[in-house]
Amino acid sequence: MNTPNTVTVRVPAKVNLQLAVGPARDDGYHDLVNVFHAVSLFDEVTVTAAGPHATPDAPQLSAEAQTGPRAGVPLDGTNLASRAARLAAGACDRPCPGRIHLRKNIPVAGGMAGGSADAAAVLVACNTLWNAGLSEGELGSLAAELGSDVAFPLLGGTAVGTGRGEQLTPLDSPGRYHWVFALSETGLSTGAVFGEYDRLRPDAPAPRRDPELTRALAAADAAALGAALSNDLQRAALSLRPDLEGVLRAGRAAGASGALVSGSGPTCAFLAGDEGTARALAAELERSGACQHTVVAHGHVAGATVVG
Ligand code: C5P
Structure with missing residues (x-):
């Protein structure tokens, strides 16, 4: 069978409808109840196979920002997309891809899992590029090795993540929701926000799913969903970035039926x-x-999809 030389995958951003965070575990991670919702803000990731005689250690990375702030995307082997390519090559016993090009719409370090989405897209692209036949479960296991948020963009839709956030269960959510995202010029480090959370909440209880949110989603009730949105990391993000309080206030005053910091921020949803x-x-x-920058999107949408 002919295998393609280049594969392009479109992959969505996420917003968290509920992010409940437990105390720090011995491994430094936190148990979560993380309700992911995929929204129509997409990166496009193009993966090109290595040439016939080349066996690169790592793919050559390039990136272009389509909208919003052009914060730096790392273009070396530390980029999660590069790590995903190397992990997939090892798992499938193939040479590492030659090139990865990222067309970024998802804000960088914005709390919308853009880096994780790109890594998920690379896994799907490699699977197609090599006709490797990895199952959804196998892709999910590789994704979980890369990071807590990498498995969700494979799935898309609306799903609850437990454990570190990587153990996913799809949720019944027949509604279509309209979102505005207020982007920030500078990003926030996820690790730093979790660290601030530990400082502010040393006594955090075990995370629990909010039944009001489950009910709102099942009933496709946008007003109830707006009232049920919650994020335990919001206080920590606001502590590091007090200016976001004004953004949330302005959105509520402008008629939002719900407002919160997305994930670890600084994007406000x-x-x-x-x-x-x-x-x-x-x-x-x-x-x-x-x-300065806003993006309008809807959710939920499908997960990583091969588009070319
Ligand atoms: O898993 P990932 O590499 O995306 O996580 C980035 C950082 O976020 C971790 O290094 C950790 O500081 C924090 N984190 C956490 N608990 C989780 C997920 C992430 O403390 N469940």
């Missing part, structure tokens, strides 16, 4: 009643000067 309200809210956030 606003739920709107319909698409028109979302566009008006985005325009008002930019007009007020509360933030």
